[in-house]
Amino acid sequence: xxxxxxxxxxxxxIAGAVLLLVAVGAAVFAPLLATHEPMRMAISERLRPPSAxxxxxTDVYGRDIFTRVLYxxxxxxxVAALATLLALTCGTLIGLIAGxxxxxxxxxxxxxTDVALAFPGLLLAIGISAALGTGETSIVLALWxxxxxxxxxxxxxxxxxxxxxxxxxxxxxxxxxxxxxAARHVGPSIVSPLVVQASVYFSEMxxxxxxxxxxxxxxxxxxxxxxxxxxxxxxxxxxxxWISVFPGLFILLTVLGVNLLGDGLRDxxxxxxG
Amino acid sequence: MLTVALRRLLTLVPVLLAISFVSFLLLAxxxxxxxxxxxxxxxxxxxxxxxRERLGLDRPFLERFLVWLGNAxxxxxxxxxxxxxxxxxMVLERLPVTLMICLLATLISLAIGLVAGIVSAVRxxxxxxxxVRIVSLIGLSMPDFWLGLLLILLFSIHWQVFPLTGFxxxxxxFLGSLRFFVLPSFALGLTLAGxxxxxxxxxxxxxxxxxxxxxARSKGLRERVVVLRHALGTALxxxxxxxxxxxxxxxxxxxxxxSVFSLPGVGRLIVLAISQRDFPVVQAAVLYVAVIYTVINLxxxxxxxxxxxxxxxx
Numbered sequence: 246x247x248x249x250x251x252x253x254x255x256x257x258x259i260a261g262a263v264l265l266l267v268a269v270g271a272a273v274f275a276p277l278l279a280t281h282e283p284m285r286m287a288i289s290e291r292l293r294p295p296s297a298x299x300x301x302x303t304d305v306y307g308r309d310i311f312t313r314v315l316y317x318x319x320x321x322x323x324v325a326a327l328a329t330l331l332a333l334t335c336g337t338l339i340g341l342i343a344g345x346x347x348x349x350x351x352x353x354x355x356x357x358t359d360v361a362l363a364f365p366g367l368l369l370a371i372g373i374s375a376a377l378g379t380g381e382t383s384i385v386l387a388l389w390x391x392x393x394x395x396x397x398x399x400x401x402x403x404x405x406x407x408x409x410x411x412x413x414x415x416x417x418x419x420x421x422x423x424x425x426x427a428a429r430h431v432g433p434s435i436v437s438p439l440v441v442q443a444s445v446y447f448s449e450m451x452x453x454x455x456x457x458x459x460x461x462x463x464x465x466x467x468x469x470x471x472x473x474x475x476x477x478x479x480x481x482x483x484x485x486x487w488i489s490v491f492p493g494l495f496i497l498l499t500v501l502g503v504n505l506l507g508d509g510l511r512d513x514x515x516x517x518x519g
Numbered sequence: 520m521l522t523v524a525l526r527r528l529l530t531l532v533p534v535l536l537a538i539s540f541v542s543f544l545l546l547a548x549x550x551x552x553x554x555x556x557x558x559x560x561x562x563x564x565x566x567x568x569x570x571r572e573r574l575g576l577d578r579p580f581l582e583r584f585l586v587w588l589g590n591a592x593x594x595x596x597x598x599x600x601x602x603x604x605x606x607x608x609m610v611l612e613r614l615p616v617t618l619m620i621c622l623l624a625t626l627i628s629l630a631i632g633l634v635a636g637i638v639s640a641v642r643x644x645x646x647x648x649x650x651v652r653i654v655s656l657i658g659l660s661m662p663d664f665w666l667g668l669l670l671i672l673l674f675s676i677h678w679q680v681f682p683l684t685g686f687x688x689x690x691x692x693f694l695g696s697l698r699f700f701v702l703p704s705f706a707l708g709l710t711l712a713g714x715x716x717x718x719x720x721x722x723x724x725x726x727x728x729x730x731x732x733x734x735a736r737s738k739g740l741r742e743r744v745v746v747l748r749h750a751l752g753t754a755l756x757x758x759x760x761x762x763x764x765x766x767x768x769x770x771x772x773x774x775x776x777x778s779v780f781s782l783p784g785v786g787r788l789i790v791l792a793i794s795q796r797d798f799p800v801v802q803a804a805v806l807y808v809a810v811i812y813t814v815i816n817l818x819x820x821x822x823x824x825x826x827x828x829x830x831x832x833x
Contacts, residue, residue: 363812
């Protein structure tokens with residue numbers, strides 16, 4: 246409760262929460278908010294500048310950009326959220342195993358993460374999704390694979406740090422089983438660093454998803470994603486800059502929201518860094 | 520210190536081996552028969568058979584890897600399926616463009632990040648600090664390829680200061696070529712600058728609260744001397760690591776930004792190769808970039824050793 250109050254008193258955290266809510270709201274209520282059909286083409290309406298009829302203008306096929314940006318939020322946020330959740334759970338599990346079991350298992354798991362981390366993240370994601378083929382699933386898998394070792398190392402480091410505490414020794418000395426020590430005594434302490442880092446990685450994944458679909462590796466057109474709308478506008482920067490400007494603005498505001506929220510969470514959950 | 524450095528150098532061997540293995544796997548994880556994927560489902564069976572043999576697909580997995588590794592060690596990473604040229608050569612001739620973008624972006628982000636970070640830390644909680652913090656957060660939240668498009672809109676279309684299309688190789692006319700690098704480097708560098716600003720600020724603030732800084736202040740030294748002569752050196756140490764680590768982020772970002780500006784770098788090569796399903800090229804490019812990244816990380820570690828006596832004697 247105390248923490249919630251501290252969080253609510255920070256105007257930047259509130260601003261972040263609002264920005265993220267707007268993006269999630271756009272995704273969830275896209276069919277209600279949309280003014281047009283996301284895929285319907287109207288050649289007579291092509292390359293119209295923003296107006297009351299078309300809030301963000303239209304693209305070369307006469308499709309309404311505002312509508313497409315709303316529907317694009319669905320795919321972009323779904324991919325990033327799904328990949329974050331998968332990487333967080335699998336990575337944490339691996340990190341916990343490495344941290345608790347130790348020995349050879351730990352060494353093997355950590356060397357495996359070393360290899361994955363030896364590649365620039367976005368490049369590895371590009372390589373994997375290129376190999377798996379275009380589509381939402383391959384992007385989720387690619388991002389999952391890139392971020393899994395990052396979460397694993399973080400979880401392991403957190404476990405190692407917590408295990409040095411006296412209260413863990415005390416629990417063990419009192420006869421608690423290893424599983425109970427892990428679940429009751431170590432678990433809660435590693436949650437906050439993981440949550441804070443998950444918010445950072447979530448924002449990175451939104452950017453990565455948009456970069457991949459900008460390159461044509463994501464959900465293929467005509468389904469809208471922020472990245473592929475932006476990419477379609479690239480050839481029309483002179484006559485119709487609005488095609489690329491608005492989806493990019495949505496990416497920026499959403500990522501900014503997540504980052505503000507992450508900063509707020511860190512200050513709240515880790516009082517030392519206040 | 521030399522033994523520590525040599526030992527660190529030795530760890531490079533397994534990492535490079537593992538990188539090669541993952542790059543090799545990239546071709547192996549393509550679902551279905553790679554020969555059919557590359558030639559199309561309606562390709563004549565003899566052609567498919569020939570390609571399978573050429574790629575060595577009829578042999579066991581491990582043997583294929585070892586053969587590939589042996590060739591790779593000699594700089595032979597196979598030939599492009601479309602251009603019929605060695606892929607290693609194709610990657611190497613495009614590498615300077617990509618590295619140049621990353622280098623310029625690093626310089627830009629350092630210049631902005633250091634100045635903004637120091638100002639922000641020294642004027643903590645003053646209006647300028649709030650402005651810097653918000654602007655840097657916006658910077659690091661910005662998709663670099665979108666910033667690239669905005670820069671094109673402003674500087675190539677509206678003001679026409681920088682060229683919209685075309686390219687002159689660095690080797691042909693170095694200064695003339697630099698014009699084509701300005702906007703892409705800023706697109707990458709500005710987003711990274713936001714990150715470095717935050718880091719410089721946090722690092723400097725931590726050092727400024729250290730005991731030895733209080734001692735320096737209580738000796739009556741001027742604040743400028745305290746910050747620049749006593750605190751800054753210590754505060755900048757973590758930045759060495761971050762700049763090294765961020766080179767990986769830049770290499771990834773360069774892939775996308777090159778596509779925005781149609782620059783003939785490795786990134787553009789990868790994207791074109793993916794659209795043509797020219798997988799040996801993708802594989803070679805990924806491998807080269809990962810090796811460069813690994814070497815840069817090694818250099819970062821070594822320079823850290825030189826700069827920080829605690830690491831040197833540990």
